[in-house]
Amino acid sequence: MNQVPRGYKTVAADPAADAGAILTIDLGAVRKNYRRLQARLGGAKCAGVVKADGYGLGAVPVARALTQEGCDTFFVAHVGEGVALRAAIGPGPSIYVLNGLPPGSEPDAIAAGLIAVLNSTEQLAAWRAAARQAGHALPAALQVDSGMSRLGMSPAEVEAVAADRHALDGIELKLVMSHLACADEPGHAANEAQRIEFDRLRALLPAAPASLANSSGIFLGPAYHHQLARPGAALYGINPTPGQENPMLPVIRLQAKVIQTRTVERDAGIGYGHTATAQGPQRLATISLGYADGWHRRAGAAARFDGVELPFIGRVSMDSIILDISALPESRLKAGDLVNLIDAEQTIDDLAGSYGTIAYEVLTSLGHRFHRIHVGA
Numbered sequence: 107m108n109q110v111p112r113g114y115k116t117v118a119a120d121p122a123a124d125a126g127a128i129l130t131i132d133l134g135a136v137r138k139n140y141r142r143l144q145a146r147l148g149g150a151k152c153a154g155v156v157k158a159d160g161y162g163l164g165a166v167p168v169a170r171a172l173t174q175e176g177c178d179t180f181f182v183a184h185v186g187e188g189v190a191l192r193a194a195i196g197p198g199p200s201i202y203v204l205n206g207l208p209p210g211s212e213p214d215a216i217a218a219g220l221i222a223v224l225n226s227t228e229q230l231a232a233w234r235a236a237a238r239q240a241g242h243a244l245p246a247a248l249q250v251d252s253g254m255s256r257l258g259m260s261p262a263e264v265e266a267v268a269a270d271r272h273a274l275d276g277i278e279l280k281l282v283m284s285h286l287a288c289a290d291e292p293g294h295a296a297n298e299a300q301r302i303e304f305d306r307l308r309a310l311l312p313a314a315p316a317s318l319a320n321s322s323g324i325f326l327g328p329a330y331h332h333q334l335a336r337p338g339a340a341l342y343g344i345n346p347t348p349g350q351e352n353p354m355l356p357v358i359r360l361q362a363k364v365i366q367t368r369t370v371e372r373d374a375g376i377g378y379g380h381t382a383t384a385q386g387p388q389r390l391a392t393i394s395l396g397y398a399d400g401w402h403r404r405a406g407a408a409a410r411f412d413g414v415e416l417p418f419i420g421r422v423s424m425d426s427i428i429l430d431i432s433a434l435p436e437s438r439l440k441a442g443d444l445v446n447l448i449d450a451e452q453t454i455d456d457l458a459g460s461y462g463t464i465a466y467e468v469l470t471s472l473g474h475r476f477h478r479i480h481v482g483a
């Protein structure tokens with residue numbers, strides 16, 4: 107086999123030219139979404155949830171954009187995410203680690219100035235021990251389970267903490283928080299039940315700022331705002347009010363590149379399994395994006411070019427999808443052209459509907475091969 111010469115470029119000098127698809131992330135829209143949420147929150151503070159690399163859109167660029175709007179509080183899920191974010195955004199902002207700290211990660215968390223979310227008596231004891239060892243108090247949020255049964259101290263554990271004078275020794279209590287299970291269903295009885303339970307539990311604990319609302323929780327009204335809200339989804343353009351018009355601005359556009367076009371004769375089998383057959387002479391284009399890029403294989407959809415809808419035809423392949431381009435004038439679409447897959451006409455919420463999932467999963471599944479462009483910083 108021939109050796110690749112040193113210095114040989116395997117990709118084009120322009121990464122956008124080499125990429126099969128281009129994901130444009132509008133940080134200006136993220137900032138406007140933050141402003142809209144902050145306006146709705148009135149006097150309560152608005153944090154930014156940037157876990158899972160900012161829902162796939164880039165935790166660092168998103169956090170930097172939010173910082174410019176005055177956001178000084180961020181939430182990640184893992185310690186590693188917090189350490190990386192701290193290195194990128196500097197020492198000022200608060201960074202909370204939602205899943206808490208796995209045993210052994212305390213020194214890294216302390217060095218990065220992260221705030222542990224304490225979800226259990228075990229996590230509380232470990233953070234107290236770390237404070238003793240460090241010789242100074244360590245910052246923490248206490249999460250209580252107000253009725254989701256996922257993370258957080260049970261009511262019995264909260265009562266035990268409240269009864270033990272030394273339970274919070276060495277802990278600088280920054281926040282008492284809980285998470286809503288049904289916030290995207292405003293009529294669900296669990297919302298008020300959780301709010302009442304949260305307010306009861308936090309009253310047992312030393313006074314600290316409180317936080318209950320995620321994106322959808324903000325739209326449940328001021329009783330859910332407390333001192334700090336923790337939106338993620340809405341910042342990224344996901345509709346926090348399903349079934350109603352989306353109050354947020356779209357943030358992403360996904361465009362895929364045409365690899366080749368062709369005309370096939372009537373009865374030609376199209377794609378794997380020949381699940382489609384040409385109904386007459388038919389013009390097709392193959393685009394450079396497939397299920398390996400997070401596009402669900404089973405979901406039907408269409409691309410758009412020049413405002414014309416180009417339906418998918420046949421099966422979605424790993425790295426490509428075939429489009430029926432018969433609706434376009436001949437030779438209008440050529441290899442190298444970009445077609446839109448996610449835009450204002452086909453939103454992440456629309457795709458989630460056709461995939462049978464939620465837009466959160468659409469965003470966090472977006473492929474790693476896309477050339478990402480951040481605009482509006």
Ligand SMILES: *Cc1c(COP(=O)(O)O)cnc(C)c1O
Nearest residue numbers: 155285320321336337338339340
């Ligand atoms: C992910 C998460 C959020 C953000 O939720 P969105 O629905 O994306 O706004 C807030 N709080 C906790 C505890 C979370 O896990």
